[in-house]
Amino acid sequence: MDTRSAAAATSGLGSRIQHRRLALGLSTAEVAERTGLSARRIEHIETRPFVLTGAELVQLAHALDSTVDDLTGPHTPFGVRRAPLTPVxxxxxxxxxxxxxxxxxxxxxxxxxxxxxxxxxxxxxxxxxxxxxxxxxxxxxxxxxxxxxxxxxxxxxxxxxxxxxxxxxxxxxxxxxxxxxxxxxxxxxxxxxxxxxxxxxxxxxxxxxxxxxx
CATH class of the missing domain: 2.30.110.10 (Electron Transport, Fmn-binding Protein; Chain A)
Known part of the structure; x- marks a missing residue:
């Protein structure tokens, strides 16, 4: 993972974002309003290969009442914490x-x-x-x-x-x-x-x- 971005190809990040949005009953337009991103950008993140900046990831985690760890980690139920990132x-x-x-x-x-x-x-x-x-x-x-x-x-x-x-x-x-x-x-x-x-x-x-x- 480089210093500027996280690739969506890792463990279905886009599908986890979509799953969390639907679980909260939010539309892409509502998530866009919460994050300041466009609805088109949200749809792209959920359905296509993309590169996500760290700032966007934090914005999405906040908008979805989640955490960066939950969105980027192995697919576990939301609210069940995984091990934190290990800095090297x-x-x-x-x-x-x-x-x-x-x-x-x-x-x-x-x-x-x-x-x-x-x-x-x-x-x-x-x-x-x-x-x-x-x-x-x-x-x-x-x-x-x-x-x-x-x-x-x-x-x-x-x-x-x-x-x-x-x-x-x-x-x-x-x-x-x-x-x-x-x-x-x-x-x-x-x-x-x-x-x-x-x-x-x-x-x-x-x-x-x-x-x-x-």
Whole structure:
């Protein structure tokens, strides 16, 4: 089961959802209203192969006065609890971590400020084995030349109890002209304003962990 979705092919999830809806005397339109999904989506889930996100699964469980465990587990009478999901924490290989870093564009940086630790989100790009981001010239991190810094990104599916996180430890420095050109072309800070100073994080350690629930 991946971190974003659950396949309907597992143990007739669609038929269990339909069975529970009918047992409650609800129409597809009523379930749609309870979940915020469309009636067509509910009908598709019940009758055809589909991919269900964790958020949709949680919404359906609530709408059907059930639980995620009851909907996804072996076919047992509703109200009879099965064993809970068993989480497994797995380390990730460096290449797996870098693939996730390359695919995303928002992470968090952590560094020591004047009086305390600071953690802030940043837009970034991964270029030539570096994390590149843009900031204001007068920001605290822009003055933080050649000091230790951490960069982190993660993704979680609360419905499926799955997720992953990647942590990069290294040092931050001003970007070179070529690196700045790459950052200007690929990084657009959401915060807006003048963010003309480009910084580069040179990684010295890259680690990651993944949680899978079975």
């Amino acid at each position: 924490l797995q380390p990730m290989r460096r290449d797996e971590c870098l693939a996730l870093v390359e695919a995303a564009d928002v992470g968090r940086i952590a560094y020591r400020g004047a009086d305390e630790l600071v953690v802030i989100p940043v837009n970034y790009c991964y270029h030539d084995n570096l994390i590149l981001f843009r900031t204001a010239a007068d920001s605290a991190v822009a003055q933080y030349d050649l000091e230790p810094i951490a960069f982190e990104l993660d993704s979680f599916d609360e419905g499926m109890h799955d997720g992953w996180s990647v942590l990069i430890n290294g040092k931050v420095r001003p970007a070179t002209d070529l690196e700045s050109d790459a950052a200007y072309g690929r990084v657009e800070p959401w915060a807006g304003g003048r963010r003309d100073t480009c910084l580069a994080i040179e990684p010295h350690q890259i680690t990651g962990r993944r949680i899978r629930s079975w």
